[in-house]
Amino acid sequence: MTGRERLLNSIWNKPVDRRAVSPFIYKNFVKAFFQDPDVDVIQGTIDVYRHFGFDLMHRNINVRGDDVHVEGPNWRVIVKEQDSRGERVITTQVETPERILTQVKSVKQLTKYHSVSATVEYLIKDRTDFDQFVKYQPPVPKLALDELRRAKELIGDEGITAPWISGVFNTLADYRKLDDLLVDALTDPGFFHAMARYFQGRLLEYTREILDEGVDALSYAGNIATGTMVGPHFFQRYILELEKEVIDEIQGKGTAVLYHNCGDARSLFEVYNELGFRAYESIAEPPYGDSTLKDAIERFAEHITLLGNIDQIDFLRTATPEEVKEKGEQILTLAEKRPSFILGTTDFLEEGTPHANLFALSSSVSQN
Secondary structure, three states: OOHHHHHHHHHOOOOOOOOEEOOOOOHHHHHHHHOOOOOOHHHHHHHHHHHHOOOEEEOOOOOOOOOOOOOEOOEEEEEEEEEEOOEEEEEEEEEOOOOEEEEEEEEEEOOOOOEEEEEEEOOOOOHHHHHHHHHHOOOOOOOOOHHHHHHHHHHOOOEEEOOEEEOHHHHHHHHOOHHHHHHHHHHOHHHHHHHHHHHHHHHHHHHHHHHHHOOOEEEEEOOOOOOOOOHHHHHHHHHHHHHHHHHHHHHHOOOEEEEEOOOOOHHHHHHHHHHOOOEEEOOOOOOOOOOOHHHHHHHOOOOOEEEEEEOOOOHHHHOOHHHHHHHHHHHHHHHHHOOOEEEEEOOOOOOOOOHHHHHHHHHHHHHO
């Protein structure tokens, strides 16, 4: 069985020759592996998965559209950057005929190869700001999908493509402050749903273009609306329908959705069953999440493939290879109750993870 067949069969609940093992390898680890910040990440990701004997699920493929910086006749974009004490501040101003919208992002370098970006000022501060999007934002631009085409050609039957898209609520949280969004839903649901439907529509336009190009799976970011942030009642009332419509359209065209929540999730398992996605990650246990694999196995619908749940923050970096192999085998034994399961991590690999531990993780599937 090829790596491609093994992963696709795992996701679509079909027989496999063995359990797949596919940790989330982000581009920072690829760069660290080659000690090169300018490494070819598309080819490099393939090489890293191959080196450790992992099943190749390629997520380092950029298919996201830039929905802010594309200019139009009534949508002028000005970007300014300033560096200060290890922090890069990016200020984006959008000028429309009526007002100026401002977004400020802070970018900090956490490690040699990994930076994080946080929005500190959001474009939509009130309803009038949102009206500017409806009135003046240019049409959804065509995506540049060269990376996806190249990745598919290089991967062949060795693995699958699974680039990232944001879910609807994650997309909303890019434009409006999270606590404001939560209050909007409760105090001004008309405003909340107008924003949600507007950005859902644009998200679907982007997604259809990706689907038309052809992709095996989409890694679907749903990590903002966590169990502790919104809870099951809020999710079911204000988020479920919006996400389900997108997921249904994606999977209706034969592409699997791998839903991602790397934080607290245990209160949402039954709600997640209603979303209907094919696969879920990453069953993060305390202190980084509130889930356990045993609980997830018992509560998730059987048609959903679970992926996880090796802790890559502490355990994978500090354990011995023997402990890693034993942990992998324990997880796979527990997961025997599931029709489909993929051994992976609770998020992307940390730079500095001992390579011996990754070989041990890969070898743990040989006994199961």
